[in-house]
Amino acid sequence: MGKGEFNYASLAVQELPWEDIKKHNTKTDAWIVIDGSIYDISNWAKKHPGGRKIISNYAGEDATEAWCAFHTDKNYASKFLKSILVGKVKDYDTPSSTSTLLADFHEVRKTAVNMGLFKPNHLFYVLTFLHILAFDLLGWLIQAGWAQHDYGHVSVFQSNRLNHLVQLILINTIKGASAHWWNYRHNNHHAKPNVLAKDPDVKFIPLFLLGKTLPVKWGRAKKKVLPYNRQHQYFFMIMPPLLLPLYFNYEIPYYLITRRLWSEMLWLSTFFIRWYIMFGSMLGFFGTLGLFFFVRFLESHWFVWVTQMNHIPMEVDFEQEDDWVTMQVKSTCNVDQSAFNDWFSGHLNFQIEHQLV
Numbered sequence: 001m002g003k004g005e006f007n008y009a010s011l012a013v014q015e016l017p018w019e020d021i022k023k024h025n026t027k028t029d030a031w032i033v034i035d036g037s038i039y040d041i042s043n044w045a046k047k048h049p050g051g052r053k054i055i056s057n058y059a060g061e062d063a064t065e066a067w068c069a070f071h072t073d074k075n076y077a078s079k080f081l082k083s084i085l086v087g088k089v090k091d092y093d094t095p096s097s098t099s100t101l102l103a104d105f106h107e108v109r110k111t112a113v114n115m116g117l118f119k120p121n122h123l124f125y126v127l128t129f130l131h132i133l134a135f136d137l138l139g140w141l142i143q144a145g146w147a148q149h150d151y152g153h154v155s156v157f158q159s160n161r162l163n164h165l166v167q168l169i170l171i172n173t174i175k176g177a178s179a180h181w182w183n184y185r186h187n188n189h190h191a192k193p194n195v196l197a198k199d200p201d202v203k204f205i206p207l208f209l210l211g212k213t214l215p216v217k218w219g220r221a222k223k224k225v226l227p228y229n230r231q232h233q234y235f236f237m238i239m240p241p242l243l244l245p246l247y248f249n250y251e252i253p254y255y256l257i258t259r260r261l262w263s264e265m266l267w268l269s270t271f272f273i274r275w276y277i278m279f280g281s282m283l284g285f286f287g288t289l290g291l292f293f294f295v296r297f298l299e300s301h302w303f304v305w306v307t308q309m310n311h312i313p314m315e316v317d318f319e320q321e322d323d324w325v326t327m328q329v330k331s332t333c334n335v336d337q338s339a340f341n342d343w344f345s346g347h348l349n350f351q352i353e354h355q356l357v
Contacts, residue, residue, distance in 0.1 A: 015090040025060030027052075032063040036092035039084045051184060054191050057198050065095055065102070065324025066191055069357070072154055095323050105325045105356065118357070120156050129166075132174065145175060145303065146346020152183050168267050176271035176292075177248070180264050181255045193355060194316045194331035201307070202316050207231075207238060211316025239308075244300035245293050306344065309335060310351035328355040 021038060024031035030041045032055070041059070045052040050070070058066060071077040096102040112118065128147050151167035154160050167179045185200050192198035194211070202210050206225040209215045215228060226234075256265050279288045315330045322330065335341055335349035348354060 014087040016087050017090045021089065022060045027056060027059075030056055030059035031086060032058045032061065033089055033092075034062075034064050034067050034081070036089045036094070037081070038086040038089060039081055040086050041084060044080075044084050050187055054188050057188075057192055061321060062095060062323075069324065070187070070191070072160075099323055099326070101329075102323055102325050109357070112357075122156070125150070125156050132170065145171070145299075146348065148175065148179070148182070149186075149346060149348075152179065152186060172264065172267035173270045173274070176268065176275070178252050178256055178261075178264050178268055180259075180261055181252050184255070190355065192319070193328060194311055194314060195320075195327075196316065196318045198319065201311065204239075208235065210312060213317045240301040240304040241297055242300070243304055245296040249296070302344075306346070306348060310348060325356065328352070331355075 021031055032039055045056050048055045096106050148167045148170035151163045154163040157163050171177050171179050189199050189201045194202055208231050209228050276288055314333055332351045332355045334352050341349045
């Protein structure tokens with residue numbers, strides 16, 4: 001049943017079977033389902049605040065759980081859906097009614113909301129911010145990365161704008177990276193964690209073939225770029241030391257320039273201006289540049305081990321169309337709690353909880 005065959009104005013209450021909905025799963029013909037309602041995002045996706053890719057990943061699928069997880073102000077987000085409503089799903093079953101795991105998760109989430117566990121402790125974030133400034137004065141800039149992560153998830157303030165403003169200060173000015181770039185990568189990671197071709201955080205071809213599926217596929221195709229039977233031995237020599245100093249320092253400006261995000265570039269430039277003012281008079285241009293890459297080298301080891309230990313040991317595969325909770329749990333693991341682990345990982349040792357909420 002093609003998209004052009006429907007009169008959308010007459011379909012506001014019409015019910016369509018899942019078989020028809022699943023056919024609309026391409027970039028130019030994309031439908032998604034939220035709470036049993038069908039929405040045509042084919043043209044609207046380019047207006048989506050989170051970008052076309054993240055919403056198009058759910059074309060032809062039920063996006064209810066992902067939609068709930070990404071939109072803190074659901075009443076506001078719902079206003080944009082009215083104009084692209086197609087109809088209703090025939091005999092629609094809510095994800096929680098067909099999955100015991102989802103039903104249990106909804107009950108746990110409801111209990112957590114009632115207990116006030118989603119209300120942030122602002123004193124904690126004030127102290128964290130002061131802690132970051134103290135380390136910045138000492139030249140130790142790494143911990144800011146974990147703090148900006150919470151603001152990037154709009155988890156601290158009710159205002160999205162205020163969250164993003166603080167994130168800009170932390171990651172652009174203090175860290176020397178880009179909030180817009182980080183949000184793009186990280187939100188796509190959360191939408192489809194460990195899903196090959198959809199999660200940018202597991203896109204390491206041709207250096208590494210993660211999971212059990214991709215190595216088999218490459219083996220059958222007789223692609224042997226590197227000795228992948230040894231990748232567990234050369235991983236620590238390539239990924240931790242090179243990710244931030246080499247790859248991210250290329251990807252960030254490329255991302256900003258190709259998208260013409262000049263205001264982000266301006267925010268980012270404040271880091272390098274400040275960096276040169278702090279060290280240029282003592283070390284000169286090349287000495288200051290060398291110190292920058294040395295700090296990135298140290299930071300890269302910290303960043304890689306914290307972020308990868310929560311995901312790489314888990315299932316890495318192509319799209320399986322799992323429900324939201326199953327997908328998050330299959331791709332995520334926690335790390336033992338301790339005072340050091342909590343601090344060292346920015347509390348991302350509680351990765352399962354982080355992915356689910």
